[in-house]
Amino acid sequence: MNIALDGATVTAPHQATVDVVIVGSGPAGSAVADALSARGLSVLVLEDGGTYTGADIVPDAWTSMALTYRGAGAFMSRARQPIPVVQGRAVGGGSVINGAISWRLPQDVWQDWVDADPALADALPWEALEAATDRVIDRLGIAPTDPKVAGRNNLLLAAGAEAVGLEHRPISRNVRGCVGSGHCMQGCPNGAKQSMDRTLLADAVRQGASVWQRVKVTRVLHTSGRATGVEAVAGGGGQITVSARGGVVVTASAVQSPVLLWNSGLRHGPLGQHFQGHPGAGVLARFVDPVRCWEGATQGHEVTGLRRAGLKFEALGMDRGMLASRLPGLGRSLSAELDRMDRYTSWGIALKAKTHGRVAATRDGAGVVHYGLTPDDLRVLARGVAWAGRMAFAAGAVEVLPGVAGFDARVTDPARLDALEAAPPLDPRAWSSVVTHLFGTCRMSSDPARGVVRPDFRHHTTDRLWIADSSVFPTNTGVNPQTSILAMATLAGRAIGEALATTA
Ligand SMILES: Cc1cc2nc3c(=O)[nH]c(=O)nc-3n(C[C@H](O)[C@H](O)[C@H](O)COP(=O)(O)OP(=O)(O)OC[C@H]3O[C@@H](n4cnc5c(N)ncnc54)[C@H](O)[C@@H]3O)c2cc1C
Known part of the structure; x- marks a missing residue:
């Protein structure tokens, strides 16, 4: 995909004028760029990160994270037990380094939104979504994982879920x-992987976007x-000013979007509030025969049977490091573990956490996320860890490593999982999790007191400014x-295009 300008080379002031400037090139920014460039508007997408394809991709996780993850993947929430808030920073945003797992928005989630704010039904009709x-799905080639590339880490999760009777x-x-x-x-x-740099952003560039x-x-x-536009700083140090005749679309993510608005003096509504996520914990289990969890589709099988209880399980292949x-x-003892590391499965548990956190702005634009898990969420997470362990034993594991401090490091008796579920440690410091799905900090609402953007x-208060990422x-x-x-x-891009067509 052609990159029109690399900020690393910009050392002097630089200016441009376009119809629409988009901040961030992740899934949200790419979909908006695709929709607006298809209408013939001049669109400029500004991205903090660089391009990573082909020879730039390094298989070692730690090196790769330093290159393509925001803050090398080490950006932590502030809480009694800090949680890594992990995001991509690249042309294509998180789509370049994510697990490629695809889900339609569940209709029950949409219904919850509409029940809370009926105006959303008109702005986001279910049929249009x-x-x-x-x-x-068509453009990104979304399809179930081919069993030929599933690998044993995925197939054992399928076997375990089947044996305990959970939908998978x-x-x-x-x-x-x-x-x-x-x-x-x-x-x-x-x-x-059909990341944005290979699909919607590339389509936008073909349609004339930069x-x-x-x-x-x-x-x-x-x-x-x-x-009216944006100010930016290039990697080479030059100041960049972009004037946007039609307006500005912010798609910098649920962490960076509210920070950018705050630092721009656009502080309307519950900006930065209602940060939500899906904290994920990991369970390892050792089998007698080799699993080699670093081979096969990284995330090729999932267990959906407890989704309505706020839990989802995914195989989570890991690189050896x-x-x-x-x-x-x-x-x-560690050396002995390393000798048999090919025997471990690695599965993740994602929690639909009820906790609301908040994002606060910092001058450097990085922001601070205040987010930790409450005892209610920890109880559900403990249930998830127990079920992951049960699936592992049902699939033939000889021991399960739940990863909960203060609890058995190794579980060989499945009854111990019942004990964990019945009386989990409720001190958040016992739990390690990571959050990669981020929501809510520029929330959408028809009520200006409850939302940063309209449906x-x-x-709500600044004309020609739209926000279109998961912060809404x-x-x-x-x-x-x-x-x-x-x-x-995509719906945001259409709405913006129509608004610009009627006010042109
Ligand atoms: C390791 C990992 C695995 C994941 N796996 C999956 C998965 O399998 N399936 C799934 O559905 N989701 C997954 N996700 C989540 C998914 O990738 C994100 O929900 C999605 O990328 C968010 O899209 P976005 O456009 O809102 O933000 P992002 O993808 O975060 O894109 C925002 C972009 O804006 C840029 N930016 C930020 N601030 C500025 C600024 N001030 N100026 C210019 N540019 C800026 C950032 O560098 C970034 O590239 C995963 C995430 C991670 C980190």
């Missing part, structure tokens, strides 16, 4: 020609209640959000 999702299925993923190299989270070395990489937007410019860091022991993605989602979704973000942002 479904039609936008169908288009995404191969994960639908946005890949074409996946060979199961097991490196989704480092970026696909074979170009099989992408500038390594350009960090620092301020949305506005005058007399109307957004990362798996090694999860194994217990020191010295000889048509327009900012009224709640978390309980499922992997990329496809819902793409569908929602």
Whole structure:
């Protein structure tokens, strides 16, 4: 995909004028860019990160995270037990390094949104969301994981779920020609993952949009209640000013979007409040025969039977360096574990957490996320860990490593999982989790007191300013959000296009 400008080369002031400037090139920004460029508007996408494809992709997780993850993947929430808030930082945003798991927005989640704010039914009709999702599924080649590339880590989860009677299925993923190299989270070395730089953003560029990489937007410019452009700083140090005749679309993610608005003096509504996520915990289990969880589709099988209880399970293949860091022991005992690391499965538990956190702005634009898990959420997470362990034993594991501090490091008796579920430690410091699905900080609502944007993605008090990423989602979704973000942002792009056509 052609990059029109690399900010690393910009050392002097630089200016441009376009119809619409979009901040961020992740799934949300790419879908909006696709929709607006298809209408013939001049569109400029500004992206803080760089391009990572082909030879740039390194299979080692730690090196890859330093290159393609915000803050090298080490950005932590502030809480009694800090949680890593993990995001991609690249042309294509998180789509470059994510697990490619695809889910339609569940209708029950949409219904919850509409029940809370009936105006959303008109702005986001279910049929329109479904039609936008169908288009995404078609464009991104979303299909269930081919058993030929599933690998044993995935197949054992299927066997365990089947044995305990929980609903499960191969994960639908946005890949074409996946060979199961097991490196989704480092970026696909074979170009099989249908990330934005290969799909919607590339389509937008073909339709005339421009992408500038390594350009960090620092301020949305506005005058007399109307957004007029952005100021940015290039990787090479040059100041960039973009005037946007039609307006500004912010899609910098549920962490960076509220920070950018705050730093721009656009502080209307519950900005930064209602941060929600799906904290994920991991369970390892050791089998007698080799599993080699670093081979096969990174995330190829999921268990959906407890989704309505707020739990979802996914196989989570890991590269060897990362798996090694999860194994217990020191010295000889760790060395013995490393010798048999090919026997471990690695499965993740994603929680539809009820906790609301908040994002606060910092001058450097990074922001601070205040977010920790409450005892109610921890009880549900404990249930998830117990069920993951039960599935592992049912699939033939000889021991389960629940990863809960203060509880058995190794469980060999399944009854111990019942004990964990019945009386889990409720001190959050006992639990390790990671959050990669982020929502809610520029919430959508028809009530200006309850929302930052209106149901048509327009900012409540600033004209010609739209926000279209998952920061506008009224709640978390309980499922992997990329496809819902793409569908929602497609509707946002259409609404913006129509608004500009009527006011041109
Ligand atoms: C490791 C990992 C695995 C995941 N796996 C899955 C999965 O399998 N399935 C799924 O559905 N979801 C998954 N997700 C979540 C999914 O990737 C995100 O929900 C999605 O990428 C969010 O899209 P977005 O456009 O809102 O934001 P992002 O993808 O975060 O994109 C925002 C972009 O804006 C850029 N940006 C931020 N601030 C600025 C600024 N000031 N100026 C310019 N640019 C800026 C960022 O660099 C970034 O590239 C995963 C996430 C991670 C981190």
